[in-house]
Amino acid sequence: xxxxxxxxxxxxxxxxxxxxxxxxxxxxxxxxxxxxxxxxxxxxxxxxxxxxxxxxxxxxxxxxxxxxxxxxxxxxxxxxxxxxxxxxxxxxxxxxxxxxxxxxxxxxxxxxxxxxxxxxxxxxxxxxxxxxxxxxxxxxxxxxxxxxxxxxxxxxxxxxxxxxxxxxxxxxxxxxxxxxxxxxxxxxxxxxxxxxxxxxxxxxxxxxxxxxxxxxxxxxxxxxxxxxxxxxxxxxxxxxxxxxxxxxxxxxxxxxxxxxxxxxxxxxxxxxxxxxxxxxxxxxxxxxxxxxxxxxxxxxxxxxxx
Amino acid sequence: xxxxxxxxxxxxxxxxxxxxxxxxxxxxxxxxxxxxxxxxxxxxxxxxxxxxxxxxxxxxxxxxxxxxxxxxxxxxxxxxxxxxxxxxxxxxxxxxxxxxxxxxxxxxxxxxxxxxxxxxxxxxxxxxxxxxxxxxxxxxxxxxxxxxxxxxxxxxxxxxxxxxxxxxxxxxxxxxxxxxxxxxxxxxxxxxxxxxxxxxxxxxxxxxxxxxxxxxxxxxxxxxxxxxxxxxxxxxxxxxxxxxxxxxxxxxxxxxxxxxxxxxxxxxxxxxxxxxxxxxxxxxxxxxxxxxxxxxxxxxxxxxxxxxxxxxxxxxxxxxxxxxxx
Numbered sequence: 281x282x283x284x285x286x287x288x289x290x291x292x293x294x295x296x297x298x299x300x301x302x303x304x305x306x307x308x309x310x311x312x313x314x315x316x317x318x319x320x321x322x323x324x325x326x327x328x329x330x331x332x333x334x335x336x337x338x339x340x341x342x343x344x345x346x347x348x349x350x351x352x353x354x355x356x357x358x359x360x361x362x363x364x365x366x367x368x369x370x371x372x373x374x375x376x377x378x379x380x381x382x383x384x385x386x387x388x389x390x391x392x393x394x395x396x397x398x399x400x401x402x403x404x405x406x407x408x409x410x411x412x413x414x415x416x417x418x419x420x421x422x423x424x425x426x427x428x429x430x431x432x433x434x435x436x437x438x439x440x441x442x443x444x445x446x447x448x449x450x451x452x453x454x455x456x457x458x459x460x461x462x463x464x465x466x467x468x469x470x471x472x473x474x475x476x477x478x479x480x481x482x483x484x485x486x487x488x489x490x491x492x493x494x495x496x497x498x499x500x501x502x503x504x505x506x507x508x509x510x511x512x513x514x515x516x517x518x519x520x521x522x523x524x525x526x527x528x529x530x531x532x533x534x535x536x537x538x539x540x541x542x543x544x545x546x547x548x549x550x551x552x553x554x555x556x557x558x559x560x561x562x563x564x565x566x567x568x569x570x571x572x573x574x575x576x577x578x579x580x581x582x583x584x585x586x
Numbered sequence: 587x588x589x590x591x592x593x594x595x596x597x598x599x600x601x602x603x604x605x606x607x608x609x610x611x612x613x614x615x616x617x618x619x620x621x622x623x624x625x626x627x628x629x630x631x632x633x634x635x636x637x638x639x640x641x642x643x644x645x646x647x648x649x650x651x652x653x654x655x656x657x658x659x660x661x662x663x664x665x666x667x668x669x670x671x672x673x674x675x676x677x678x679x680x681x682x683x684x685x686x687x688x689x690x691x692x693x694x695x696x697x698x699x700x701x702x703x704x705x706x707x708x709x710x711x712x713x714x715x716x717x718x719x720x721x722x723x724x725x726x727x728x729x730x731x732x733x734x735x736x737x738x739x740x741x742x743x744x745x746x747x748x749x750x751x752x753x754x755x756x757x758x759x760x761x762x763x764x765x766x767x768x769x770x771x772x773x774x775x776x777x778x779x780x781x782x783x784x785x786x787x788x789x790x791x792x793x794x795x796x797x798x799x800x801x802x803x804x805x806x807x808x809x810x811x812x813x814x815x816x817x818x819x820x821x822x823x824x825x826x827x828x829x830x831x832x833x834x835x836x837x838x839x840x841x842x843x844x845x846x847x848x849x850x851x852x853x854x855x856x857x858x859x860x861x862x863x864x865x866x867x868x869x870x871x872x873x874x875x876x877x878x879x880x881x882x883x884x885x886x887x888x889x890x891x892x893x894x895x896x897x898x899x900x901x902x903x904x905x906x907x908x909x910x911x912x
Contacts, residue, residue: 419607422894424849427867427886434871434879435618511740515853518742519868534742538857541746542761544754551750558743565738573734 310578321570328377328564335378339371344526351540354549361553363536369553372528376557379523380530381564383444384510390448391509392502395455400486402456403463414460417453425450429516438521443513451509458501462494469493496579503572507565514561530557593902601895608887609661612880613654616644627670643668666881670874684881688863690767692885695855695862698763698778699847702785707840710790714797714839719824721802730798733791741850745784745857752780763860781858788850793843800835804828834901841897845890 331338350366352358359370402410429446436442472489516522517531537554544551628636666684717726753761763777813827852864863882870878
């Protein structure tokens with residue numbers, strides 16, 4: 281028997297772990313390959329976030345500061361003119377970014393906290409608890425969301441807190457369904473069984489074993505739910521039942537200035553005034569959808585996603 | 587018994603149970619009202635007698651479960667109670683029956699939704715199926731990009747865009763859809779063009795994308811590949827093999843979007859000041875007129891549940907695997 285110096289050894293190959301990429305490196309690589317639509321979406325979202333965070337520094341006038349000139353034209357001191365009681369539209373647009381995005385973000389986070397944890401609990405425990413939660417969610421989902429929200433707003437009144445609570449609870453039903461359906465297949469994996477057998481607690485299993493494995497669909501869903509919540513709040517505010525004045529908000533700005541569209545023939549800029557906040561809502565949802573599309577594309581490896 | 591019949595009966599029972607729970611939720615909204623809400627409705631000057639009479643009319647002196655059965659029994663007979671508005675502290679009751687408020691507006695809403703559905707359902711199916719067949723072509727990509735954009739737009743943005751271009755800059759259509767019971771059919775259609783067009787744009791986008799996804803999903807299945815491999819013509823593959831299995835997803839898509847129409851109609855009615863049930867509900871929410879809100883919510887929810895139930899049943903009835911049991 282001759283001793284081969286270059287003998288193959290599985291142990292040595294396994295021990296030579298290639299350096300793992302940090303998530304920053306992965307993000308850089310993916311961003312280089314990202315399509316234009318995703319870049320567009322990311323840049324738009326970044327701009328919105330910047331405006332939302334630095335609103336008081338960017339806005340030339342106060343959020344609810346009233347000037348003597350109502351319905352002032354574009355230009356001069358007021359970039360986009362003033363509204364029906366003389367508030368600067370441009371400043372309200374900037375503050376509106378903060379309020380509208382902030383409230384939608386808080387709502388989405390809350391709905392993920394409720395729906396996500398209940399979904400995980402239902403998937404792990406199974407049995408009667410799973411049945412109870414799932415049937416309850418079925419019943420809640422049988423009522424159209426906007427109608428349910430309108431009904432609850434009648435009872436609890438329109439304050440920002442009740443708006444966030446109501447929409448978060450209604451929206452958490454969809455999060456629950458998704459979380460439950462993706463984690464049901466993870467729960468039966470051997471490593472979860474092993475964790476149970478070595479006596480880990482429910483919270484640990486949820487956090488350390490299941491959550492990392494269901495993250496990609498949940499993140500994509502977060503984007504979709506955010507744009508849905510954002511549109512719902514905008515619609516409610518537009519109907520006059522969401523965010524109440526004097527808080528600046530895009531949905532109610534459209535409602536307040538809508539009549540100016542009738543003057544398009546005489547002064548196009550006046551007619552465009554209500555279109556700016558509406559367009560701002562539309563642009564953000566388009567941007568979020570583009571980014572979610574791209575994210576689904578890279579995480580699922582699918583070429584086609586409906 | 588035929589296995590399909592059993593499944594259908596099971597679904598119908600499930601739908602009934604859902605309806606029961608939904609009605610329970612809608613009913614219990616009165617329970618959450620603050621204790622002094624009668625004063626808020628009747629005014630500060632309301633005498634104790636008036637308040638007591640009003641509470642008795644609402645049945646608040648009876649236990650909740652009896653009130654639920656009274657309420658649901660009355661609803662089943664077409665009696666939706668009386669509106670909270672029009673009441674006064676002196677006890678003079680000028681409130682109107684909710685049915686009289688709801689009935690004419692329900693007709694208007696169904697007219698508008700029907701008009702949107704007649705245009706959008708065939709259009710969306712054709713667009714979706716052709717996009718799926720010519721997948722990844724320029725046509726598919728452009729239809730996809732346009733629909734993804736319109737989906738992301740809030741309904742009122744689309745509505746005001748249409749008003750800006752088609753009613754304000756080039757006044758072709760009226761921007762207010764103020765119809766009443768005397769409006770002639772032609773005039774009614776003319777006035778409803780813009781709201782119906784808004785709804786159509788929203789619905790077509792959703793429906794087309796869902797149809798496309800369903801068809802692509804179907805075309806990827808092995809038996810379609812098999813029928814292509816054995817040399818059948820494209821038309822025969824689609825008519826004989828794909829379509830029988832496609833009815834269920836297509837029915838689901840249509841029902842889902844008609845149900846979506848029910849909700850979308852609320853915002854569009856408010857934009858165009860259309861006297862429909864959605865606007866009635868928004869007004870009632872503003873004035874906290876619970877009986878009207880309950881009636882509207884019940885109508886919306888029932889329509890929604892029935893549409894989804896219909897889709898389920900169509901899916902079962904047309905499923906080839908269930909039709910020919912082994």
